[in-house]
Amino acid sequence: MQSRDQPRGELCVPSPYRVVDRTVETADTVTLAIAPVDSLARAWEPGQFNMLWMPAVGEVPISISGGVGGGATGGDRGGDGTVLLHTIRAVGAVTRALCALEPGQTLGVRGPYGRGWDLDAASGRDVVIVGGGLGLAPLRPVVHETLRGRDRYGRLAFLAGARTPEDLLYMSELGQWRARTDLQTEVTVDAVPGREWRGDVGVVTTLLPRIPFDPGRVVALVCGPEVMMRFVAAELLRQGVAPGDIQVSLERTMQCAVGSCGHCQLGSSFICRDGPVVTWERVGAAMGVRER
Amino acid sequence: MGDAVHPRPAVISRADLPALVDAIRAQGYALLGPTVRDGTIQLGELGALEDLPIGWGDEQSPGSYRLHRRGHARLFGWAVGPGSWKQMLFPSRERMWSADRTDDGFVIRTDDTDAAQAARKVAFFGVRPCELAAIAVQDRVFVHGAVPDRSYSARRERALVVAVDCGEPSGTCFCVSMGTGPSTGPGYDLALTELDDERGHRFLARGGTDIGAQLVRGVPHRDADARDHAAADAVIASATARMGRQLDTTDLPALLERTLESPRWDDVAQRCLTCANCTLVCPTCFCSDWVEVADLSGDHVERWRRWASCFTLAFSTVHGGTVRASARSRYRQWLTHKLGTWWDQFGTSGCVGCGRCITWCPVGIDLTEEVRALRELDRPGAAP
Numbered sequence: 158m159q160s161r162d163q164p165r166g167e168l169c170v171p172s173p174y175r176v177v178d179r180t181v182e183t184a185d186t187v188t189l190a191i192a193p194v195d196s197l198a199r200a201w202e203p204g205q206f207n208m209l210w211m212p213a214v215g216e217v218p219i220s221i222s223g224g225v226g227g228g229a230t231g232g233d234r235g236g237d238g239t240v241l242l243h244t245i246r247a248v249g250a251v252t253r254a255l256c257a258l259e260p261g262q263t264l265g266v267r268g269p270y271g272r273g274w275d276l277d278a279a280s281g282r283d284v285v286i287v288g289g290g291l292g293l294a295p296l297r298p299v300v301h302e303t304l305r306g307r308d309r310y311g312r313l314a315f316l317a318g319a320r321t322p323e324d325l326l327y328m329s330e331l332g333q334w335r336a337r338t339d340l341q342t343e344v345t346v347d348a349v350p351g352r353e354w355r356g357d358v359g360v361v362t363t364l365l366p367r368i369p370f371d372p373g374r375v376v377a378l379v380c381g382p383e384v385m386m387r388f389v390a391a392e393l394l395r396q397g398v399a400p401g402d403i404q405v406s407l408e409r410t411m412q413c414a415v416g417s418c419g420h421c422q423l424g425s426s427f428i429c430r431d432g433p434v435v436t437w438e439r440v441g442a443a444m445g446v447r448e449r
Numbered sequence: 450m451g452d453a454v455h456p457r458p459a460v461i462s463r464a465d466l467p468a469l470v471d472a473i474r475a476q477g478y479a480l481l482g483p484t485v486r487d488g489t490i491q492l493g494e495l496g497a498l499e500d501l502p503i504g505w506g507d508e509q510s511p512g513s514y515r516l517h518r519r520g521h522a523r524l525f526g527w528a529v530g531p532g533s534w535k536q537m538l539f540p541s542r543e544r545m546w547s548a549d550r551t552d553d554g555f556v557i558r559t560d561d562t563d564a565a566q567a568a569r570k571v572a573f574f575g576v577r578p579c580e581l582a583a584i585a586v587q588d589r590v591f592v593h594g595a596v597p598d599r600s601y602s603a604r605r606e607r608a609l610v611v612a613v614d615c616g617e618p619s620g621t622c623f624c625v626s627m628g629t630g631p632s633t634g635p636g637y638d639l640a641l642t643e644l645d646d647e648r649g650h651r652f653l654a655r656g657g658t659d660i661g662a663q664l665v666r667g668v669p670h671r672d673a674d675a676r677d678h679a680a681a682d683a684v685i686a687s688a689t690a691r692m693g694r695q696l697d698t699t700d701l702p703a704l705l706e707r708t709l710e711s712p713r714w715d716d717v718a719q720r721c722l723t724c725a726n727c728t729l730v731c732p733t734c735f736c737s738d739w740v741e742v743a744d745l746s747g748d749h750v751e752r753w754r755r756w757a758s759c760f761t762l763a764f765s766t767v768h769g770g771t772v773r774a775s776a777r778s779r780y781r782q783w784l785t786h787k788l789g790t791w792w793d794q795f796g797t798s799g800c801v802g803c804g805r806c807i808t809w810c811p812v813g814i815d816l817t818e819e820v821r822a823l824r825e826l827d828r829p830g831a832a833p
Contacts, residue, residue, distance in 0.1 A: 169739075170546055173554040194554060212548055212555050213747035216739070248768040263554035410767050412739040415596040419736030419757065420764060422786065425793035430595060446709050448778030 169413060171210045171265030172196050176258045177240055182326045186246040186291065187256045190225060194263065198224075198239045203298035204273025204406060204434045208414050209243060210265030211254040218411040218429070219243045219255075220295035221269060241266075244294040244326060270414040271433050274299045274404060276306075279376035282402075283311040285368055287389050289318045289361050289381025293326045295406050295433070296380050300334065307339055311375075314341040314368045318361030318381070322346050322354045343367060362388050365396075372397035378434075380406040387444060390437050400438035407432050407440065423449060459670040460677050461641075463650035466524075467498050468668040473572045476660070478609050481537060482574035483530060488516060490530035492537065495574060502527055509619035509693070509804065511813030522650070525575060525643050528619035529803050533732035534573055534580050538604045539587060541729075541756045545600075545739075550748040572609040576637070578630035579622075579803040581612050583732030585636050589795040590735045609660065612637040616684045620693035621804030623817060627696065629801045631688035639664055642681040653681045694804060696817045697824065698788075701798075705789035708823045709781065717819055718777035720812050725758035727806035727814075728783065733799050736764070759783050784816060 178190035192198070201207075201221050210216040223242040247256040258264060276299070284303055288296040300315055307313070315334060319325040325344065334342040343364045345357035357364065361381070375398055379389050386405045393403055409421035409428040416430030424443035426435060443449045461469060474480060482495040485502045495501070506519040507527040519526050548557045576584070584605075591601035615624070615631035624630030633640040639661035642653040653673055656662030728734040738757040743750045757764060760779050765772035773779050791799035800816075807815045825831060 170557050170559060175554075212550060212750050213741065213743035215741040265548075265555065408767055409772065410765055413737070416594060417590070417596070417598060417735070417737070418739060418754075419759070422782075422790075425790040427794070448773045448775060449709070449782075 169208075169267055169415065171208070171216075171267045173263050174241075174266045176260050176262050176264070179258065179260055182244060182328075183324050185248075185256075186244060186324075186326065188222060188242055188244045188326075189255065189258060190240050190242055191264065191266065192240045193266075198241060199269060201241075201269040202273035203276070203302050204295050205269040205271050206295070206414075206433060207241070207243065207266050207268030208270065208411075209245075209251075209255055210267070211251055212265065214254045215251040216265075216412075217249075217251045217255070218270070218414060219245055220406070220433075222294045222297045223301065224298075242297075244291070244297075246291050268414065271429055272431065272435075274378050274406075274434050275376075275436075276302060278402070278404075279303070279378075280309050281311070281374075283370040283375040284313050285365075285370055285375055285377045285393075286313075286315045287361060287365075287377060287379045287381070288316070289385040290320065290324060291326070292379075292381030292385070292406070293317055294380075296378060297327060297330070299378055300340070304337075304340060312341070312368075312370055313339065314343070314370070316361055316364045316368065317342070317344045318346065318364075318385070320347045321350055322356075323351055341368065360388070361385060362392050365389070365392055375402060377403045379403065383408070383444075390441065390444075394437070400441050401436050403437035404434050405437060405440070406434045458653055458655045458673040458678070459665050460644075460673050461652045461654050461665070461668060461670045463524075463652070465669040466652060469654075469664060470495075470498055470574070472664050472667045473574070473609065473611070476570075476609075476664075478570045478572035480572050480574055483527075485516065489514065490516065490527055492530070492532045492534065498524070501525075501575065506617060507619055509621045509808040511621065511807050511815050512810055513813070514808050521645060523616075523643055523645055525613045525615075526617050528615065528617060528622055529577055529580065529805060531730050531805065531809055533730070533803070533805070534576060534584055535587060535732045535734075537571065537573065538584065538608065539591065539601055539735065539756075543600060543754045545752045545754050547749065547751040549750075555750075568603065568607070570607045570609070571604075572611060574611045576610050576612045577615050577803070578612065578633045579615070579624045579627075579801045580732055581610065581636050582624075582627070582629035582634060582801040583803065584610070585634075586733045586795070586797055586799060586801065587735060589797060590733075610637045610639075611661075612640045614640065614642040614681070614685060614688075616643060616688050618688050618691055618693060619804060619808070621807040621815075622692055622802065623694040623696050623804060624802040625689055625692050625695070626698060626817075627798060627800055627802035632685045637661065642684055644677065644680045644684065646680055648676065648680070651677075653677050694802075694807070694815070694817045696800075696802065696820060698798070701820070702789040702792050704820075704824060704827060705785045708827050709785070711823055711826050713819065713822045713826055714777045714781050716822070717780050717814060718775065720814055721760075721776050721780045722812060723760040723776050723779055724811060725760040726809045726811060728758040728760060729756060730805040730809045731787075732801065732803060732805070733787075734758075759786070780814075784819060788816075788820065 173194040174191040180188040222244045225240040247253040411429045412418040416427040421428040480495040484500045591598040612633040637657040736757045740753045787799040
């Protein structure tokens with residue numbers, strides 16, 4: 158592989174990865190487990206993303222949803238030789254091609270990029286993790302990470318939402334998490350058009366009152382559709398949580414992933430480089446302006 | 450480029466200027482400079498000094514650009530053309546790498562890209578002060594950013610900059626407001642001031658680097674005297690007094706941040722065609738599309754970088770929609786970035802006052818006028 162000896166940062170050249178496992182999450186979403194073909198995976202942090210490349214189709218930014226094996230810090234915090242998990246929804250040409258990949262097939266990967274969840278800021282505090290839809294993807298590793306270092310945090314809660322029960326990601330893990338006593342997991346769906354659902358129905362903000370936390374010493378980690386993040390942030394602010402204690406992971410068009418192509422700008426921020434995880438303190442004003 | 454001080458400006462006569470060009474070429478530089486093409490002054494390969502826009506002037510106003518003959522034979526009796534040096538350092542289309550499919554994936558090649566061409570030494574001959582400032586702005590984006598851009602950096606390192614003070618600003622110029630001209634600021638290898646008076650047609654030459662100073666020493670010259678300096682000062686003073694536009698930059702980022710919902714944005718949106726001309730002629734706009742180009746078989750793939758514009762719908766499109774769908778929001782993004790958030794990102798304004806966006810706007814939108822209007826409406830008690 159020629160690119161291995163090149164200074165790849167400047168050229169932003171992908172490395173070949175192979176699909177080692179494929180899990181169907183929902184009708185349009187799969188989780189790919191991928192491993193480097195001839196190089197070592199670079200260490201990553203929960204909340205960071207990779208650029209996934211389908212040759213002759215294109216390249217898209219996809220959050221890292223976890224890892225398997227390898228590395229001193231174990232499965233979900235990178236390390237050498239780690240298998241990476243990416244949860245991908247088929248919404249366009251590139252993501253459809255990625256979702257169609259089968260074990261044994263290859264793709265290109267460059268990354269990891271961006272700033273992930275600031276868990277240092279959460280140390281000694283209550284942690285409220287709120288995810289909606291595909292927004293669970295970058296939150297999955299942070300749930301694992303907080304459970305691994307459980308004694309570093311106060312109360313720990315995970316609120317998950319989806320449009321319908323059929324759109325919920327990580328169903329088996331959600332079940333495991335619900336059974337834990339050191340993590341309060343609440344799940345809700347917007348609507349139940351299909352199969353039986355005995356859980357909550359309603360937008361994810363309706364779950365917030367169930368979570369006991371100290372507004373003065375909580376850190377919220379939020380990812381989901383932008384409208385959902387606005388409502389969650391507004392509710393948290395209303396309860397007295399400081400804007401700097403609300404972290405959101407934003408989605409914008411990203412083509413370079415290194416703060417050069419300009420597409421992902423939101424006010425002064427390059428979301429690819431200064432984010433995708435940013436505090437509400439940093440972006441709240443910009444998020445409050447339509448079409449900013 | 451060294452930081453040596455070269456305190457002895459020299460005077461090179463017009464007749465001896467070809468020797469300077471020869472000296473630059475003798476150092477192995479290809480010569481790029483302004484020349485008249487298609488009714489405009491454009492940048493390209495220079496054969497001889499005669500290719501420069503000798504005797505030409507440019508008349509610029511919002512939405513209008515015309516060349517005309519002046520009654521003299523000055524080389525630099527004009528302001529700026531539509532093209533900027535950006536196109537030489539950050540080409541509008543550039544192949545970044547290519548890949549070929551193999552039985553087991555793909556092999557990427559980075560050695561056949563356009564970056565390899567960056568190995569060529571080029572001399573930028575006739576860089577206006579505002580353009581030198583624009584290069585410094587793009588240096589902050591591409592060289593001093595978190596991840597330096599390899600091809601830009603390679604081109605930049607090999608570029609020799611011969612700047613020329615501006616003596617004939619156009620009707621859309623406002624470099625004085627932006628602090629970028631009409632005299633040449635730092636960053637040049639060699640700076641010239643064109644003088645044409647009773648003492649003859651000549652150039653005051655100042656070396657900014659060792660190589661620039663060496664070039665001057667290598668051609669026939671004399672030391673500049675007080676009258677030469679006075680003549681050069683007069684050129685600058687005259688140009689300063691004839692700026693076509695001005696922009697009040699007082700607290701500009703803060704003004705823009707608090708006027709995001711000003712009715713003025715609706716007003717300009719009624720006129721803006723979102724054609725992207727302003728971003729293409731802007732010497733600092735750096736946004737790009739990273740494009741996948743494949744042959745029909747899909748076996749050979751190339752990654753191209755192309756200039757992009759925040760005025761297009763696709764620029765901010767994510768799955769599910771476009772962030773900036775209205776013309777109002779796209780013009781606002783461009784102006785607030787250029788004059789406001791650029792400061793937070795790069796510690797400088799994104800505008801150098803060259804006036805190109807005013808001249809080349811097909812409907813003559815004038816950013817200095819837009820800022821004036823925003824400021825006026827922001828005044829306490831102003832009626833919207």
